[in-house]
Amino acid sequence: MIASTPSTSLALRNSRISISVPIFSAAFNIECICSWRAPCNIATPTVSMCCPKGIGFFTATVCSSLIEPSAPRSIMAHDGDCFLVPGPVRMSQACLDALASPTITARGTEFRDVMARLNSGLRYAFNLSPSSDERKNQSWIGEDGYRVIVVSGSGTAAMEMVIANRFRPNDRVLVPTNGKFGERVAEMGSRFCNVKHLKYDWGRAFDLGEIEEQLARGNWEALAVCHNETSSGITQDALELAEMCQRHGVAFIIDGITSVGGLPVHPEEWGAEAVVVGAQKCTAGPSGIAAIAVNQHFIDRCNAIRNQDDSNPTYYLDILSAMKKGGDDQTPWTPAINPAMGWAAALETLKSEGLEERWSRCALMAKGVRALFTDLGFELLADEFFRSATVTAIMYPEGINDEWRTRLKNEYETQVIGAQDHLKGKMFRIGSMGETPVSEMVEGCKRMIACFNDFGLGLPELDVESYFE
Incomplete structure (x- = not known):
């Protein structure tokens, strides 16, 4: 195991991530770099880990769709409507x-x-x-x-x-x-x-x-x-x-x-x-x-x-x-x-x-949405290691359907999209693509929680901002 990782820096270069970590043991466990709660298990771009004091060097792989983004230092408040659909997106x-x-x-x-x-x-x-x-x-x-x-x-x-x-x-x-x-x-x-x-x-x-x-x-x-x-x-x-x-x-x-x-x-x-x-x-x-x-x-x-x-x-x-x-x-x-x-x-x-900066922002928002709704007790549709960074598919709890989306739009000025075909009325989807700012995603998630509580779900109070930091 890596004894500790007191400082870790990430930089994107064509989907490859270079991670510099002080190493205090000769035995390595690559799961330690998967700070997004799960190790990756698929072949993906290379991660190079190098020891600053020349102790050693090795490579491993991580899932490019789960690249850890850099979060903003603070999240500004968002006023107005929240348009969180996976396209067509809001235009600048x-x-x-x-x-x-x-x-x-x-x-x-x-x-x-x-x-x-x-x-x-x-x-x-x-x-x-x-x-x-x-x-x-x-x-x-x-x-x-x-x-x-x-x-x-x-x-x-x-x-x-x-x-x-x-x-x-x-x-x-x-x-x-x-x-x-x-x-x-x-x-x-x-x-x-x-x-x-x-x-x-x-x-x-x-x-x-x-x-x-x-x-x-x-x-x-x-x-x-x-x-x-x-x-x-x-x-x-x-x-x-x-x-x-x-x-x-x-x-x-x-x-x-x-x-x-x-x-x-x-x-x-x-x-x-x-x-x-x-x-x-x-x-x-x-x-x-x-x-x-x-x-x-x-x-x-x-x-x-x-x-x-x-x-x-x-x-x-x-x-x-x-x-x-x-x-x-x-x-x-x-x-x-x-x-x-x-x-x-x-x-x-x-x-x-910046292209990589946009990739990172989309990943930050999707990661926050996934973690937030998982902690709220919702089920996500997609397999864990392959979840998209531009859209999150979330199953409705029992007794909830697209009436929730209608109320969310009309009373909370927030739009997400429903499901298609056999999943229609059973699932909703949150888009995290385009120029959507993190502040809009945070505010939109707060409104979604409030709207679910209008339907009697009684969701726990969580610090929503912390999921997007």
């Missing part, structure tokens, strides 16, 4: 001002400048290498070879663009799911390719052994997953899945609609062929616009398919047309002009905060 005033700007022509230099700024901001949100903001300098492509493509449509449209252009009808694609949006990926894929759907219970972690066994049988074109499943509050172990794909030579396709900009996402490190994001989630942009990051192998494969068979199941979502125009900071069809301006402004706010 800068984003709203940009949305309200006078419309400009879609083919002039002004809009090219907007697209250049948007592409640059997207590269930052996707955690890709930077590129120039200047027009005609390929703002959409960086040294890592990834290109970003703006889609005038929701994240679902962007995901369909990926699937429809990348696969042929006979291509076999494995899609494991544990929630509504993963199931949507499987259903969508079945329209364009040969999908095998591995369906797990909502909120239950993937059986990685089963996925490995399936991939080992060969003849798979890709593995496609919903990285962060907001319907059930669970985040997949993307690094382990990526390593499986690399071992078995299959493409890795990621629905990152609710993780890009809010959770550690590393397309290049994971070797992901395509990653999708929606503006209205973690990046706090407007609804109805999305983007894709694709690597060169994805592009080559799309070109090869088109060369073999010129027929194409898409027209509006033709990704090769989008890439051709993207090279000039343009779009093939009439773009979502004002949403593009709003999203560019939101991404500039993200840059100002």
Whole structure:
């Protein structure tokens, strides 16, 4: 055991954490660094622990979705309504001002400048290498070879663009799911390719052994997953899945609609062929616009398919047309002009905060929500070691249903979201994404507790602020 850890410092660098700890014993127990109440048991980015006096050095692993955030020294009081839904999230005033700007022509230099700024901001949100903001300098492509493509449509449209252009009808694609949006990926894929759907219970972690066994049988074109499943509050172990794909030579396709900009996402490190994001989630942009990051192998494969068979199941979502125009900071069809301006402004706010700082703030709020509601006696849906840092799914106590949410909104000016499908009326979800400040989360949780007590729960009095410090 580590005898004591009087000083510990954390610094994020591309999902790796360096922890310097004074060591007073030669025997180590990695569980000691898991200060979030449970050790991690999945393959994840490396933690390096070094002894300041040269006593020794070793490495271990922790779950990237459970990165310990740095808490603010004090939490300011929050006035007004609390909007704690997992998207669409509240937009900043800068984003709203940009949305309200006078419309400009879609083919002039002004809009090219907007697209250049948007592409640059997207590269930052996707955690890709930077590129120039200047027009005609390929703002959409960086040294890592990834290109970003703006889609005038929701994240679902962007995901369909990926699937429809990348696969042929006979291509076999494995899609494991544990929630509504993963199931949507499987259903969508079945329209364009040969999908095998591995369906797990909502909120239950993937059986990685089963996925490995399936991939080992060969003849798979890709593995496609919903990285962060907001319907059930669970985040997949993307690094382990990526390593499986690399071992078995299959493409890795990621629905990152609710993780890009809010959770550690590393397309290049994971070797992901395509990653999708929606503006209205973690990046706090407007609804109805999305983007894709694709690597060169994805592009080559799309070109090869088109060369073999010129027929194409898409027209509006033709990704090769989008890439051709993207090279000039343009779009093939009439773009979502004002949403593009709003999203560019939101991404500039993200840059100002810092990507890792946003990851940390989201993690801080989610950790506080999980601990608070667990101590209040509530049951969380998702498996403990895989709970999301951008949304928490909480089961209602017996006798409580969505009438509580209605009262919470009408009498407490606080909004959370309900459940979907078979869990509707049995669960609620709290979003911790976008630009939501910690103070709003604290105040919202206080109001939730008060509202539950209105329904006769008699919850214990707890120091809510202490859960977010």
